[in-house]
Amino acid sequence: MEKQDIATIRAIIARGKRWDVIFAIVGILFLAVGLLTVLALVTNMALEGAGRLSLDFFTSFPSRRAAQAGILSAWVGSLLVMIVTAFAAVPIGVAAGVYLEEYAKRNWVTDIIEINISNLAGVPSIVYGLLALGIFVYQFGLGQSILTAGLTLALLILPIVIVSTREAIRAIPGLIREGSMALGATKWQTCRYHILPYSLPGIMTGVIIGMARAIGETAPIITIGALTFIAFLPPIPGVDPGAGPFDWLTSPFTVMPIQIFNWTSRPEAAFQENAGAAGLILVGMTLAMNGLAIWLRYRLRRNLKW
Amino acid sequence: MTANAPLATRTSNRLAHNPMRHWGERLIEGALFCCAALSVLTTLGIVYILVKESIVFFSQVSIVDFLTDTQWTPLFDDAHYGIMVLISGTLVSSTVALCVAIPMGTVIAIYLSEFATPRVREMAKPILELLGGIPTIVFGYFALLVVTPLLQKVFPELPGFSLLSAGLVMGIMIIPYVASLSEDAMRAVPMHLREGGYAMGSTRLQCSLKVVVPAAFSGLAAAYILGISRAVGETMILAVAAGMQPNLTFNPMEPAATITSFIVQVALGDLPHGSIGYQTIFAAGLTLMLITLFFNIVGIWLRRKYRENY
Numbered sequence: 303m304e305k306q307d308i309a310t311i312r313a314i315i316a317r318g319k320r321w322d323v324i325f326a327i328v329g330i331l332f333l334a335v336g337l338l339t340v341l342a343l344v345t346n347m348a349l350e351g352a353g354r355l356s357l358d359f360f361t362s363f364p365s366r367r368a369a370q371a372g373i374l375s376a377w378v379g380s381l382l383v384m385i386v387t388a389f390a391a392v393p394i395g396v397a398a399g400v401y402l403e404e405y406a407k408r409n410w411v412t413d414i415i416e417i418n419i420s421n422l423a424g425v426p427s428i429v430y431g432l433l434a435l436g437i438f439v440y441q442f443g444l445g446q447s448i449l450t451a452g453l454t455l456a457l458l459i460l461p462i463v464i465v466s467t468r469e470a471i472r473a474i475p476g477l478i479r480e481g482s483m484a485l486g487a488t489k490w491q492t493c494r495y496h497i498l499p500y501s502l503p504g505i506m507t508g509v510i511i512g513m514a515r516a517i518g519e520t521a522p523i524i525t526i527g528a529l530t531f532i533a534f535l536p537p538i539p540g541v542d543p544g545a546g547p548f549d550w551l552t553s554p555f556t557v558m559p560i561q562i563f564n565w566t567s568r569p570e571a572a573f574q575e576n577a578g579a580a581g582l583i584l585v586g587m588t589l590a591m592n593g594l595a596i597w598l599r600y601r602l603r604r605n606l607k608w
Numbered sequence: 609m610t611a612n613a614p615l616a617t618r619t620s621n622r623l624a625h626n627p628m629r630h631w632g633e634r635l636i637e638g639a640l641f642c643c644a645a646l647s648v649l650t651t652l653g654i655v656y657i658l659v660k661e662s663i664v665f666f667s668q669v670s671i672v673d674f675l676t677d678t679q680w681t682p683l684f685d686d687a688h689y690g691i692m693v694l695i696s697g698t699l700v701s702s703t704v705a706l707c708v709a710i711p712m713g714t715v716i717a718i719y720l721s722e723f724a725t726p727r728v729r730e731m732a733k734p735i736l737e738l739l740g741g742i743p744t745i746v747f748g749y750f751a752l753l754v755v756t757p758l759l760q761k762v763f764p765e766l767p768g769f770s771l772l773s774a775g776l777v778m779g780i781m782i783i784p785y786v787a788s789l790s791e792d793a794m795r796a797v798p799m800h801l802r803e804g805g806y807a808m809g810s811t812r813l814q815c816s817l818k819v820v821v822p823a824a825f826s827g828l829a830a831a832y833i834l835g836i837s838r839a840v841g842e843t844m845i846l847a848v849a850a851g852m853q854p855n856l857t858f859n860p861m862e863p864a865a866t867i868t869s870f871i872v873q874v875a876l877g878d879l880p881h882g883s884i885g886y887q888t889i890f891a892a893g894l895t896l897m898l899i900t901l902f903f904n905i906v907g908i909w910l911r912r913k914y915r916e917n918y
Contacts, residue, residue: 318811322723325813329719332712332783333732336739339780343742343750350753394643401640419647424834426841426900428868429654431875432893436657440881457650464647490636511741518743521843521868525875525889559745559844566749566848574753581746592741596734 344585351579359579363533364561368572373580375532376561379448380517382536382550383557386452387459387516392509395460399467399505400493423461430458431525439526446527448536449551454522459512466508470501503602507595514591518584520559531564532556558584658897661890668884674891680854680865682888683874689888691895693856697864698899701775701846702839704860708779709835713786714828720787721794722816733788740784748848751777756849769851769863778845786835793827794820826914833907837900843868867896 362372398419406412434454444450474497482492536553537545558580565577666674669689677690716736720729756773760766766773797820805815821828851863852873865873871889879885 315811318814322812325715325816326719326723329715329723332716333719333735335712336716336780336783337735339750340735340739340742342754343746346750346754347746394646397640397643398647401637401644405637405640406644415644415648418651421904422647422650424837424900424904425654426837426843426868426896428841428843428871429658429893429897432871432890433650433654433657435875436661436890437653460647460650464644488633490633514741518741518745520743520745521847521872524872527875559743562745562749563844563848566745566752577749581749584743585746588741588743589738592738593734596737 344582347578347582347585349578350575351577351582354575354579355582364531364556364564365533368570368576371565371573371576373558373561373583375535376556376558376580377583378535378538379532379555380557382448382555383451383455383523384513384517386449386551387455388509388513390453390456391459391463391512391516394456395463395509395512396467396498396505398460399464399471400497402464403468403471404489404493404497419461419464423465427458427519428521428525430454431522433457434522434526445552446529446554447552448555450526451523451528451555451557454526455516455519458519458522459516462512462515463505463508466511467501467505470504470508471497473504474500503598507599507602510591510595510598514588514595517591518559518588520563523557523560524563528556528560529554654897658890658894661887662894665884665887665891668887669891678856680856680870683877683885687884689891690856691867691892693854694865694867694870694892695895695899696856696858697771697846697850697854697866698840698868698896700858700860700864701771701778701842701850701866702836704772704775705778705782705839705842706832706835708776709782709786709839710832712779713783713831713835714790716783716787717790717794717831718816718821721791722812722820733791736784736787740781740788742781744781744842744844745848747777747781748774748845751845751849763861766861767851767863769849770861771846771850771864772860774846774848774850775860777849778839778842781842781845782835782838785838786831789831789834790824790828793824793831796827797823826911829910829914830907833903833910836903840899840903841868841896843872847872867892867899 359372360377361374362370363374364376365371402412402415406415431454434450434457438444438450438453439446444453478496478500479492482496483489487495532554535542536550536555538550539545539547562577562580562584565573565580568574674689674691676692677688678692679688679690680693681688716732720732724732751773752769755777756766756768756770759770759773759776801819801823802815805819810818846866847869850866850869852865852869853863854870855862855864857864871892874885874889
């Protein structure tokens with residue numbers, strides 16, 4: 303009787319443990335699906351596009367003949383748009399983060415701003431495109447320019463920059479603020495000489511993740527009406543004679559993701575090779591940026607001891 | 609004494625209440641506040657532009673037609689504006705995506721939070737993050753040129769564009785968001801609840817499913833809602849791999865347009881500012897915002913209802 307009971311209990315335990323193992327295997331399997339997707343994606347693009355990767359690919363304009371087409375206007379466009387985005391999103395995002403952590407009083411205005419920022423992070427990116435089309439392009443008359451695209455992407459990544467700035471600032475202990483203020487520093491001097499320098503690595507992490515997101519965004523840029531076929535470069539000061547220092551801001555442009563979209567939607571296989579090569583470059587860039595951010599955060603977590 | 613006097617004056621002057629310094633501080637605080645308030649302005653701008661253009665749109669198209677018509681041909685001479693057509697595409701593709709993302713994301717989260725060793729977790733989380741950082745246009749390329757041909761080997765009748773392959777890839781894209789938020793929620797469950805479970809003799813899996821998951825339910829709901837918003841708002845995968853022809857269908861094996869891919873399609877063409885075609889994309893955008901808003905409200909309600917306080 304007792305022996306039987308023990309045997310039953312053992313059987314129940316064994317069955318429970320078997321399910322544990324099965325579940326763990328399923329978990330690892332699902333994780334592997336994610337990893338394998340990345341691998342399959344990168345390998346496929348590498349196989350498709352490897353033949354097209356050469357210096358000419360970077361220095362040629364898009365062309366009606368696939369074998370001669372390149373991504374010159376696309377990568378220059380992406381670079382210029384990113385410059386505008388960084389110049390707009392970083393100062394505003396960091397300032398907003400500093401305000402919310404260091405200055406804001408607990409009242410309904412602050413509550414509204416906070417709820418609003420977390421809601422904005424969930425707004426589909428194409429809606430930002432509609433906002434930019436209606437307000438930047440037509441209301442402000444900025445046109446379908448690099449400036450419009452840069453500002454649109456800046457609005458899109460602002461929540462990411464604000465949230466990471468706040469997290470970085472929150473990790474700084476109050477002792478630092480008290481020490482600074484005890485020496486007679488004003489609130490702004492405390493922020494300027496203590497809070498900002500110490501939170502810089504954390505802020506950088508957020509900025510890099512935000513920029514990696516911005517560089518791959520396609521939908522909002524298509525919505526503002528960026529052209530898909532651009533066979534010229536914006537007037538870059540110093541390179542083009544007679545280009546004013548800010549003329550490039552109002553120039554039409556294309557960016558890497560739009561070039562990929564354009565090539566992917568063509569039926570000819572030759573253009574899809576181009577899409578593969580350009581996609582490989584874009585994925586390489588975003589993976590490198592995200593990898594840098596993850597590494598930075600890892601270093602930070604290990605080295606930081608208050 | 610004479611040497612000390614100016615010093616004393618100088619010191620007291622420097623320490624005296626300095627209105628200029630005060631002003632500088634106020635000015636900086638004001639500027640910082642403006643930066644923070646810009647986010648509210650963004651929201652107001654979105655609502656303003658969507659509502660403003662939609663009002664013009666609905667002055668020409670009746671809301672009843674908009675909601676009940678079964679055809680969506682806004683750019684034809686015989687124009688029909690039945691948003692149901694686009695909503696069906698959005699719902700089908702999102703359902704396919706969530707059927708992939710929610711089970712897989714949850715299992716991965718349970719595995720990472722309850723089963724995996726810290727070493728595995730430290731390695732898996734960055735990988736998931738990298739997966740989430742891949743541009744969606746690249747996922748679209750992958751769906752069209754890799755996943756669709758693969759699926760066609762299983763289902764030979766599958767067309768070259770389909771909601772199924774776009775939805776599947778979209779699901780994989782959303783896994784990292786669901787998994788990482790769910791894992792955070794489960795790790796926030798206090799240890800003593802698990803210890804209680806183990807003390808009652810439960811196995812790891814029983815403890816995960818019957819103690820940790822219910823305790824973390826409000827966090828899981830938030831993760832799922834974020835996944836839904838991502839799926840509904842996703843654009844490029846669908847624009848590339850699902851085809852862009854409007855099609856009122858609930859069959860994932862067919863090509864169809866979604867709200868988002870319609871906006872892309874119109875934006876790619878050259879529509880004059882102020883035309884009815886231009887306004888349709890704002891009406892479509894407003895519909896999209898209302899759908900995401902609806903799910904967010906459901907999310908807030910779920911969080912309130914199932915919030916656990918320890």
